[in-house]
Amino acid sequence: MALLLDRRGDDIQITEEVLKAAAGNWYRDETMALLLDRRGDDIQITEEVLKAAAGNRGYGHKVMALLLDRRGDDIQITEEVLKAAAGNLTCGYEVMALLDRREILKVAL
Numbered sequence: 698m699a700l701l702l703d704r705r706g707d708d709i710q711i712t713e714e715v716l717k718a719a720a721g722n723w724y725r726d727e728t729m730a731l732l733l734d735r736r737g738d739d740i741q742i743t744e745e746v747l748k749a750a751a752g753n754r755g756y757g758h759k760v761m762a763l764l765l766d767r768r769g770d771d772i773q774i775t776e777e778v779l780k781a782a783a784g785n786l787t788c789g790y791e792v793m794a795l796l797d798r799r800e801i802l803k804v805a806l
Contacts, residue, residue: 698728702735711736716746723755726763733767742768744775751781751792758791765799 698719702709711732719728729750732740742764750760761782764772774796782792 698731702731706735711740713741713743713745716740716742717749720746720760720764721749721753722760723753726756726759729760730763733763737767742772744773744777747772747774747778748781751778751789752785754785754787756788757782757785758788758795761792761795765795769799 716729716732719732722728747761747764750757750764753760779793779796782789782796785792
């Protein structure tokens with residue numbers, strides 16, 4: 698991804714589908730950080746992106762922590778996001794704990 702952005706950065710549109718793929722990547726969590734670093738102003742964190750992060754059984758807790766850290770004021774946790782986290786059998790507990798520490802759960806519920 699870094700190489701692609703380096704070589705063709707202005708030609709690449711970061712769509713919701715790209716963000717969902719990055720948020721849901723089970724094997725790497727650096728892709729979302731790279732996208733936020735390089736194109737943060739152009740990126741909108743939607744419910745679908747948050748659901749992909751919350752349901753990510755590999756690095757979901759790390760991706761959610763990154764999103765909350767970088768874009769926490771812009772993020773709205775919905776019932777659908779909570780359901781994705783609750784259904785994440787691998788790291789859903791960590792995702793829910795992140796949301797609870799940020800007191801987002803109190804607002805969402």
